[in-house]
Amino acid sequence: xxxxxxxxxxxxxxxxxxxxxxxxxxxxxxxxxxxxxxxxxxxxxxxxxxxxxxxxxxxxxxxxxxxxxxxxxxxxxxxxxxxxxxxxxxxxxxxxxxxxxxxxxxxxxxxxxxxxxxxxxxxxxxxxxxxxxxxxxxxxxxxxxxxxxxxxxxxxxxxxxxxxxxxxxxxxxxxxxxxxxxxxxxxxxxxxxxxxxxxxxxxxxxxxxxxxxxxxxxxxxxxxxxxxxxxxxxxxxxxxxxxxxxxxx
Amino acid sequence: xxxxxxxxxxxxxxxxxxxxxxxxxxxxxxxxxxxxxxxxxxxxxxxxxxxxxxxxxxxxxxxxxxxxxxxxxxxxxxxxxxxxxxxxxxxxxxxxxxxxxxxxxxxxxxxxxxxxxxxxxxxxxxxxxxxxxxxxxxxxxxxxxxxxxxxxxxxxxxxxxxxxxxxxxxxxxxxxxxxxxxxxxxxxxxxxxxxxxxxxxxxxxxxxxxxxxxxxxxxxxxxxxxxxxxxxxxxxxxxxxxxxxxxxxxxxxxxxx
Ligand SMILES: Nc1ncnc2c1ncn2[C@@H]1O[C@H](COP(=O)(O)OP(=O)(O)OP(=O)(O)O)[C@@H](O)[C@H]1O
Ligand SMILES: [Mg+2]
Numbered sequence: 402x403x404x405x406x407x408x409x410x411x412x413x414x415x416x417x418x419x420x421x422x423x424x425x426x427x428x429x430x431x432x433x434x435x436x437x438x439x440x441x442x443x444x445x446x447x448x449x450x451x452x453x454x455x456x457x458x459x460x461x462x463x464x465x466x467x468x469x470x471x472x473x474x475x476x477x478x479x480x481x482x483x484x485x486x487x488x489x490x491x492x493x494x495x496x497x498x499x500x501x502x503x504x505x506x507x508x509x510x511x512x513x514x515x516x517x518x519x520x521x522x523x524x525x526x527x528x529x530x531x532x533x534x535x536x537x538x539x540x541x542x543x544x545x546x547x548x549x550x551x552x553x554x555x556x557x558x559x560x561x562x563x564x565x566x567x568x569x570x571x572x573x574x575x576x577x578x579x580x581x582x583x584x585x586x587x588x589x590x591x592x593x594x595x596x597x598x599x600x601x602x603x604x605x606x607x608x609x610x611x612x613x614x615x616x617x618x619x620x621x622x623x624x625x626x627x628x629x630x631x632x633x634x635x636x637x638x639x640x641x642x643x644x645x646x647x648x649x650x
Numbered sequence: 651x652x653x654x655x656x657x658x659x660x661x662x663x664x665x666x667x668x669x670x671x672x673x674x675x676x677x678x679x680x681x682x683x684x685x686x687x688x689x690x691x692x693x694x695x696x697x698x699x700x701x702x703x704x705x706x707x708x709x710x711x712x713x714x715x716x717x718x719x720x721x722x723x724x725x726x727x728x729x730x731x732x733x734x735x736x737x738x739x740x741x742x743x744x745x746x747x748x749x750x751x752x753x754x755x756x757x758x759x760x761x762x763x764x765x766x767x768x769x770x771x772x773x774x775x776x777x778x779x780x781x782x783x784x785x786x787x788x789x790x791x792x793x794x795x796x797x798x799x800x801x802x803x804x805x806x807x808x809x810x811x812x813x814x815x816x817x818x819x820x821x822x823x824x825x826x827x828x829x830x831x832x833x834x835x836x837x838x839x840x841x842x843x844x845x846x847x848x849x850x851x852x853x854x855x856x857x858x859x860x861x862x863x864x865x866x867x868x869x870x871x872x873x874x875x876x877x878x879x880x881x882x883x884x885x886x887x888x889x890x891x892x893x894x895x896x897x898x899x900x901x902x903x904x905x906x907x
Binding site for chain 1: 801804810819824
């Protein structure tokens with residue numbers, strides 16, 4: 402039932418950034434950034450704190466506009482919000498005055514309660530449908546936020562360190578859940594994370610952002626399901642980490 | 651455990667009961683002149699007498715109607731203006747300074763002017779109550795809207811909510827606790843204003859009943875009027891409590907008790 406509700410999306414989004422630049426006052430956060438993402442790929446973005454990862458995601462989502470260059474969704478310049486993209490933030494951002502199910506229903510017309518319930522089932526929280534968000538644990542809240550994003554069948558899912566605040570065990574559980582749902586539905590995914598192991602475990606492609614540009618772009622060609630102790634995974638992780646650390650500040 | 655629970659329910663009433671008993675004993679033994687404070691039983695008796703003659707209900711009704719209209723008009727304007735200034739930068743720039751200036755005039759200082767304008771009719775009293783309740787409702791509505799969580803609003807935008815949905819599903823529910831605090835303050839000011847307004851110029855209402863009784867040295871009626879004010883104030887407060895309990899169930903601070 403759950404897999405029916407969140408069906409395999411045939412038209413995943415192809416994302417393209419062309420010479421994108423963004424300044425805050427005198428601070429050029431992103432400069433002349435080019436990025437091409439095939440539909441249905443899972444891309445992870447890593448980089449130092451403050452290097453502009455969240456800014457990049459905001460530009461892609463349409464929450465903010467680039468100063469120069471443009472973002473393309475399927476070859477069309479993207480300016481408005483709500484073009485099939487959904488964002489999961491570091492905080493769950495649930496509305497505390499709505500029951501869990503109504504949170505998942507947000508922005509959905511009223512007749513689609515069944516779909517919201519199916520999405521909750523998908524993240525294993527249908528039992529909490531009638532609870533207030535304040536009684537949920539941090540991990541459960543993020544799962545509700547994930548359900549809320551999935552119920553719209555996004556063609557592009559943007560994840561801004563959604564697991565950053567979770568404990569190690571819950572993190573791994575959530576990573577598995579996100580991977581599973583992504584494999585089932587196949588949306589294009591962009592995950593910002595400061596955890597390089599997480600990036601290597603989940604993504605087809607890891608992008609290192611530095612100095613407003615893409616500093617490193619590696620394909621992770623490991624078969625799924627992945628194991629964290631795979632020698633190639635460890636090797637890749639180490640290479641990316643060295644690249645981050647060896648850059649002068 | 652059961653004993654403790656029973657005690658918890660009753661504990662709050664022990665002191666008032668003791669005070670009333672001490673009061674009754676003091677008047678009984680003429681330690682206290684009944685001109686200064688009549689015996690509790692006399693107050694009950696005069697309450698029954700006034701209720702029987704219909705005078706009491708008529709006066710309570712007169713006061714309640716004034717309070718109600720004042721609250722409705724002043725609270726309504728305060729609420730709408732608070733929403734407007736909280737939501738629109740232009741409106742805020744145009745109006746907020748003026749509203750803040752009005753706030754600095756103590757509304758009870760206007761009584762002489764109000765008597766000149768409205769005489770001792772109903773309008774003057776409703777006007778004063780309106781002024782009194784306006785500001786707390788305005789300020790708290792404005793504050794509630796202004797402090798709505800920008801992260802939640804951003805989330806709402808990403809999830810495709812239009813402006814009305816952003817307001818009705820995110821901004822307003824978030825401001826509601828603050829708005830209810832404003833209502834609470836407003837109710838306190840409502841009774842206070844009414845007490846002062848009714849003792850100065852009226853021909854009906856609880857305040858009138860008290861002033862009238864004072865002329866005939868009927869202390870029991872004066873004390874009765876004071877008690878009724880206290881009771882009405884308590885009632886209004888309980889009303890807001892109930893409202894909070896109904897609409898803020900999601901709020902960890904207002905959990906069902
Ligand atoms: N609205 C803004 N106004 C001014 N400066 C901003 C704004 N948003 C971001 N910045 C600045 O842009 C830079 C990049 O911020 P951003 O949030 O994108 O970093 P980040 O890579 O997401 O960092 P983190 O990993 O800590 O989340 C920072 O120096 C930040 O101070
Ligand atoms: Mg960030």
